[in-house]
Amino acid sequence: MPIIAPSKAQPEYDVAIIGSGAGGGQMAYTLTLAGIKCVMLEAGRSYDPQTETPMFMTGSQAPLRGAGTPDKDFGFYDATIDGGWDVPGEPYTQASSKKEEQFWWWRARMMGGRTNHWGRISLRNGPYDFKPRSRDGLGFDWPVTYEEIDPYYTKVEMLIGVYGTNSGMENTPDSPEGVLLPAPKARLSELVSQKFGKKLGIPFMPIHRAVLTKPLDWQNIPKKLHPGNEWAQKIVADSMMRRAPCFWATDCGRGCSISANYQSTTVHLPPALATGNLDIIPNAHAREVLVNDEGKATGVLFIDKTTGKEERIKAKAVVIAASSGETVRLLLNSKGGKGIANSSGLVGRYIMDTVGTKVTGHVPILENVPPHNEEGAGGSHTYAPWWGYKDQAAGKLDFARGYHIEMGGSRSMPIGNNPVPDDLVRGSYGKKFKQDMRRYYGSIVSYACRGEMIPNEKSYCELDPQVKDKWGIPSLRWHWGWSEHELNQAAHARRTFTDLIESMGGTVRHDKTEAARDYIEPGGKIIHEVGGAIMGADSKTSVCNGWNQTWDVKNLLICDGSPFASNADKNPTLTIMALAWRAADHLIEQAKQGNL
Template identity: 60%
Template sequence: MPLLIDRKTQPQYDVIVVGSGAGGGMAALILALHGVKVLMVEAGRNYEPATETAMFNTPEMAPLRGEKNPDKPFGFYDANIGGWQVPGEPYTNKEGTEGAFWWWRARMLGGRTNHWGRISLRFGEFDFKPKSRDGLGVDWPINYEDIAPWYDRVEQLIGVYGENDGIANAPNSSPGVLLPPPKPRLGELMAKKSGKKTGVPIVAAHRAVLSQPLDWKNLPKQLFPNNPKAQEIIGKDMMMRAPCFWATDCLRGCSIRANFQSTTVLIPAALATGNLDIITDAMVREIVMKDGKAVGVHYIDKKTRRDAVVKARVVIVAASACETARILLNSKSKDSAGLANSSGEVGKNLMDSVGTRLGAHIPALEDAPVLNEDGAGGLHVYSPWWLVKDHAKLGFARGYHIEMGGGRKMPSANGFSYLNQTSPGVYGSKLKEEARRYYGSNFSFSGRGEMVPNKDCYLELDPKVVDQWGIPVLRFHWKWSDHEIKQAEHMQQTFAELLEGMGGKAKPQSGRDAIQRPGEIIHEVGCARMGSSAKDSVTNQYCQTWDVKNLFLMDGAVMPSNPDKNPTLTILALAWRSCEWLMGEMKAGSV
């Protein structure tokens, strides 16, 4: 397949796509299916889930019994290559700022899609017009109705399980789009019962995991009605994806292609068209400009440390929100502000999800019957934000959704750390008895909340520090507002109430003590937001930069706000929508 290890690229491509994750992968697929010649440039190494995923390996088969280490912050079996620290690629935080931002990088083909939790939530009608609701932040230049058809298409293409619950600002999918969700597990059933008492709805989660085979005979015709070649390629690719067999944590990746990764769904089909070339281990330094247009990309070959330039009619940057901003700031323009930055908004409006968690021992789960509770490698249920109309009396703007976890999954060394509290001083056969008794009896809740953009959260180039490739690195500025602190406090109190309803004894913290570090949730967005005017935004609603008409940004950088929903599904939908528009513009000669 056209993975260009020899670096022998074509003299000219129609489109260069920088990045291979959700936005870059979707852009490459849609363009390639329609005959566009695409070059994908990826900073990380090649990655093949079919051969590299440790589907059946157990903890004792790994160093430290699979526990986390500096190179693998989510454990040895996590698919991600990279993390919050990447050797030779530092970043800095401005001294004197309140928070130290953690910047997660995935240095592999497929980017973060190889690692994420597959939680696939649609943004709702209120999420696109936050300023109109409470006067904070900015509105998006689109409505929910503009993006809804693309949500349907993405869900059908990648496969998302869930249910339509009719909850305000948690939109339903069109009939027949969602796959059936897996049944709740024991702890989740107890949480659901507690939620009924406290008024917290707990419903089927929406996740990009196949609970049954895709309808490969009919879906391709619906998705690509006037493109027989695309129908053939997508149909064959869907046939090769097996449904989940409920045995492996999704963070490991998926060799049977049951869950969504760019490397299991988007890139294989794009390669099958013959219209996609890929260069890995290529660190992009800047966008190359000529006569006001983007004409290519300047990258460093990480293996040879040589500079190279590739050329195209259109450039799409989808390197992840912060990396995309970094590339723009390092690219030459008419002034020193960076490329596509006449508004001064590149690097501004950095946001991450508000996160906090709380768990407790649940006596009723002690000595539970032995069941296969691995499930779908993640959530079976979740709680959408249920107080969407009550913000005036809550004391903070916006809301959060609740994720939960527990049960008798594959045991780990760290999983028994609570024995220090439940069975202090116990050893020998008695310790084994206690381990069996308490195994799976902990349950926890995590919140993922919306952050309001503020002037104190942004990134810029560090004036003194460069990475090993000689490229200036990012310097972060951060400060939570009272909205986020109060929201985290509300999360803690809600979680404590739910846990106590399950029979546990919870110890909630204050919002300031409980809120997780900025960047820790790995949902950062913003930095190059879309808008209705070039005066206060970087791109239009189709991710086209106002200043450079043939330069597009197709990742979380363009998001004007950061709703409580995980951003990946929306990145995919925006990229598909924008590529359809782009092809129309290319055909018309406007780009």
């Protein structure tokens, strides 16, 4: 069973999966290795990281030296194709003309979705993060505990390969001994941040990222992942041994042709396809989940983008993993626009992103450093987990939840843009300019806040009453609003990062008179869109139960970020995968008991 056109589809499948990213990929992996026949619909085209990744390509080989454009927002070599903030022919609208009430909606229309370009940052939610309301009375508790998800975090980490170290810090869970791969050495700016951060109580340490710093132990891991299933073990071992460890060059945002990092297209889909239990239909734009009179899902109605025609596939269960916005849209557009799984009226509600703000500084002690290779693992090596739980408990902070710090500052490859800010080299040209550029390159550091947003009534999406996409499917209309918690958190981050940079003798590069409303990143901009079909313990106040199963349509599962009842500062991808694996195990159990 391979990548097929709709005409080659089987008359019926066990499970139809909509979306091929982290959630869809994990579902396909777990289900097919358990012998379940699946079909996966992907709205974008098929994509082969082995032949399409621009490894080692340089700016001088690209249009505009590789600079970003509206066609390729994150630069010419970013892995995302047919995606971005605007997708031609697929509009979305904003309910408000005010910038702070708008949502930036990122979409990737390609096999593997956003996993091809994501930052690979793989952090576990901690115990607090599943029960936030119980701790501070805000937002919602999840119907699951950390202890229930913990084994699945471990499984996912073993499968995809995550580097990092155990910190022992509060609400920043350790992985079992031997699960994490070795952390890469810290870069200069990271060590300097660590040294000065220590004086301010900010704990910089190795981050967790899904990049192989050594080969995966393909002889032993598959046995732990699939006990008693030798057939699955062999398939997974084969797939694992084809992944090479990082060779310390090329930004992970381009994807990886040697499969050294996790993307669905190199880690989840190859073993799933190797089972013979998976058909993938690319260019399949889902329009409705089909339901019968008993309220059960029976398949999916989709547009074959290669012909523009409507097609149907039948399945005994349906999994949606299309990203919050697309998942909401599909639920609301189903049943001819009457909507499904929405007896609570909460489909589309409580959309969350991550609180983002960034401070950049010029640090003179990092000027004129002797050139050396700082490419490393193609992304971050170092971060600071949230260190303020004690202060928060003592009532010293004016916001409820935490943020972690991601940092930049390596001597990374100049591409597309001037690698030194204009104002530092004012007045110079000629030989002096070239000397100045060499002097300042590497002396710019940046710290980014990645914080928890509390779900609120102002942030949601719904069908636009007028606007449709080019196939006539109603588009989404977005609403957005921050609370004081997010704004105060962003302000705290800005003060903290300013103190840090100034403690190094550096100068921050922003206007200190700005208010938080001016420098908090717009909703959606961090591309951690979650919520919209939150899980809960009560069908009246949630869309899904703790097994990612919709309350109203029992054989419909939602396995992307939509069921998140909160959005901890920890980046969502690892949690999406852990929940999907668990949901798949539950689905398999249900199938065995004949409950589907």
